[in-house]
Amino acid sequence: MLEVRNLHAKVGNTEILRGIDLTVNAGEVHAVMGPNGSGKSTLAHVLAGRESYEVTAGEVIYEGKDLLKMPPEERAREGVFLAFQYPVEIPGVSTTYFLKAGVNAIRKHRGLEEFDAIDFLALIKEKMKLVEMDQSLVNRPLNEGFSGGEKKRNEILQMAVLDPKLAILDETDSGLDIDALRIVANGVDALRSKDRAILLITHYQRLLNYIVPDYVHVMFDGRIVKSGGKALALELEDKGYDWIKAEVELAQPTIA
Amino acid sequence: MRSSNQLHAAVVELIAHDDARIKYSTVQNWYPGDKEGTGGIYNFVTKRGKCLGKNSRISWTQVETGSAITWKYPSCILQGENSVGEFYSVAVTNNYQQADTGTKMIHMGKNTKSTIISKGISAGHGQNTYRGLVKILKGATGARNYSQCDSLLLGEKCGAHTFPYLEVNNSSSQVEHEASTPKIGEDQLFYCKQRGISAEDAVNMIVNGFCKTVLRELPMEFAVEAQKLLGVSLEGSVG
Ligand SMILES: Nc1ncnc2c1ncn2[C@@H]1O[C@H](COP(=O)(O)OP(=O)(O)OP(=O)(O)O)[C@@H](O)[C@H]1O
Ligand SMILES: [Mg+2]
Numbered sequence: 283m284l285e286v287r288n289l290h291a292k293v294g295n296t297e298i299l300r301g302i303d304l305t306v307n308a309g310e311v312h313a314v315m316g317p318n319g320s321g322k323s324t325l326a327h328v329l330a331g332r333e334s335y336e337v338t339a340g341e342v343i344y345e346g347k348d349l350l351k352m353p354p355e356e357r358a359r360e361g362v363f364l365a366f367q368y369p370v371e372i373p374g375v376s377t378t379y380f381l382k383a384g385v386n387a388i389r390k391h392r393g394l395e396e397f398d399a400i401d402f403l404a405l406i407k408e409k410m411k412l413v414e415m416d417q418s419l420v421n422r423p424l425n426e427g428f429s430g431g432e433k434k435r436n437e438i439l440q441m442a443v444l445d446p447k448l449a450i451l452d453e454t455d456s457g458l459d460i461d462a463l464r465i466v467a468n469g470v471d472a473l474r475s476k477d478r479a480i481l482l483i484t485h486y487q488r489l490l491n492y493i494v495p496d497y498v499h500v501m502f503d504g505r506i507v508k509s510g511g512k513a514l515a516l517e518l519e520d521k522g523y524d525w526i527k528a529e530v531e532l533a534q535p536t537i538a
Numbered sequence: 539m540r541s542s543n544q545l546h547a548a549v550v551e552l553i554a555h556d557d558a559r560i561k562y563s564t565v566q567n568w569y570p571g572d573k574e575g576t577g578g579i580y581n582f583v584t585k586r587g588k589c590l591g592k593n594s595r596i597s598w599t600q601v602e603t604g605s606a607i608t609w610k611y612p613s614c615i616l617q618g619e620n621s622v623g624e625f626y627s628v629a630v631t632n633n634y635q636q637a638d639t640g641t642k643m644i645h646m647g648k649n650t651k652s653t654i655i656s657k658g659i660s661a662g663h664g665q666n667t668y669r670g671l672v673k674i675l676k677g678a679t680g681a682r683n684y685s686q687c688d689s690l691l692l693g694e695k696c697g698a699h700t701f702p703y704l705e706v707n708n709s710s711s712q713v714e715h716e717a718s719t720p721k722i723g724e725d726q727l728f729y730c731k732q733r734g735i736s737a738e739d740a741v742n743m744i745v746n747g748f749c750k751t752v753l754r755e756l757p758m759e760f761a762v763e764a765q766k767l768l769g770v771s772l773e774g775s776v777g
Contacts, residue, residue: 289680330728331731332728333724334724351656354731354732355730357732358734363732371726371749372743372744374747374749375746376745381733383733383739384733384735387734387739391734423747440733472684536613
């Protein structure tokens with residue numbers, strides 16, 4: 283589904299992604315971990331098409347198409363979804379209104395009939411159960427005055443409604459209390475399917491108890507420096523990142 | 539299109555007696571001139587209202603999307619005790635349009651109240667000015683005013699200007715003023731696009747959200763019309 287090859291990207295004059303290789307197949311869940319500032323969010327935004335990042339080398343093939351050629355809204359309509367680490371506020375626009383515009387733009391692109399108000403309300407109501415969300419929240423201006431946890435829940439609600447093929451979740455677990463973590467993580471796990479791939483950016487292994495990944499990758503300094511199975515996350519939890527840094531530094535001369 | 543300018547000069551006067559309520563709504567979309575700012579209407583309007591009676595109320599609601607130049611300051615003299623004056627305004631300027639608009643709320647009577655909500659949106663080379671006066675006279679014991687003047691900027695070449703004048707002569711009164719000048723952020727646009735929404739629809743959505751507190755004061759059929767007009771006036775303002 284997704285094939286990232288030697289992806290380099292910079293913002294301003296700083297190179298942040300320095301050669302990412304990653305293959306993700308439909309049905310798989312990949313966890314991406316790594317220290318603060320290693321480039322995880324940058325990777326997520328570059329895949330989603332944020333214009334402020336400049337891709338300087340490499341390629342990304344998504345469903346057989348050149349992803350980097352598509353504008354961000356087209357990527358979304360083709361099934362790429364990003365749950366933001368820092369969801370954005372839009373004053374005066376409710377989640378319901380916003381999401382209806384999104385889902386209908388996507389449906390139109392796919393040649394499906396657009397939802398009318400009644401169908402859409404039925405859909406969103408059903409999906410709200412998945413993350414145990416309250417009606418009042420979706421009627422409020424999008425993310426405005428939402429607590430950290432409410433914002434994250436709202437992101438997953440949007441994922442459930444938009445039904446993406448590739449979902450990139452950027453630290454959806456941070457800012458959630460213990461109960462909310464369980465609810466949201468179970469919600470995401472319920473959205474696993476053989477047609478959907480999930481890229482899960484997280485700092486915490488506890489999320490991976492709920493959403494057991496097929497692969498775990500460690501990012502460091504703009505590269506994926508180690509990949510493994512679920513056990514790798516446990517090892518990181520136990521030992522931190524220092525040993526990986528040491529490994530990378532040892533390997534450095536040969537990489538060059 | 540016509541390259542000369544035409545003048546529209548209207549005068550409206552309202553008087554509200556005891557317990558009367560007047561709601562005066564305007565949606566204005568005169569010809570704004572072409573993209574280079576040639577032609578268009580000069581819309582110079584006088585609107586004033588007097589809350590003469592006790593418990594009277596006058597509400598001015600306006601959506602200004604057209605005209606090359608708009609000068610307009612619907613005002614209220616709040617003479618009757620407990621009378622209320624309201625001004626709700628959305629003004630959009632694109633290309634080379636200029637809107638200079640606002641209100642005067644003159645509090646004379648006891649316990650008079652006024653609310654001012656002004657939303658200016660500028661795009662292209664458009665200039666938007668809020669110019670308003672809140673005057674509390676000596677006898678206006680317990681008078682209260684709340685003003686909120688927000689300006690939204692779309693692009694680098696447009697401008698927003700806010701000139702609120704406050705004159706308070708009674709120490710028991712309460713006057714509150716809030717102002718903000720957000721820019722449609724790259725992050726807001728990207729968030730919308732990431733959900734499949736086109737840039738143009740995203741701008742419309744953000745602008746309508748920004749104006750919501752004013753638009754909901756309009757009668758239903760006006761509100762629908764106004765929403766469409768906002769979209770039309772801002773067409774092509776974001777790439
Ligand atoms: N717009 C920007 N301007 C300048 N530097 C940036 C910008 N965006 C990201 N960076 C830098 O790029 C590096 C990677 O940032 P990124 O947000 O991708 O890290 P991250 O792995 O997601 O970190 P965290 O775990 O803290 O979320 C950081 O050093 C960051 O400061
Ligand atoms: Mg991050």
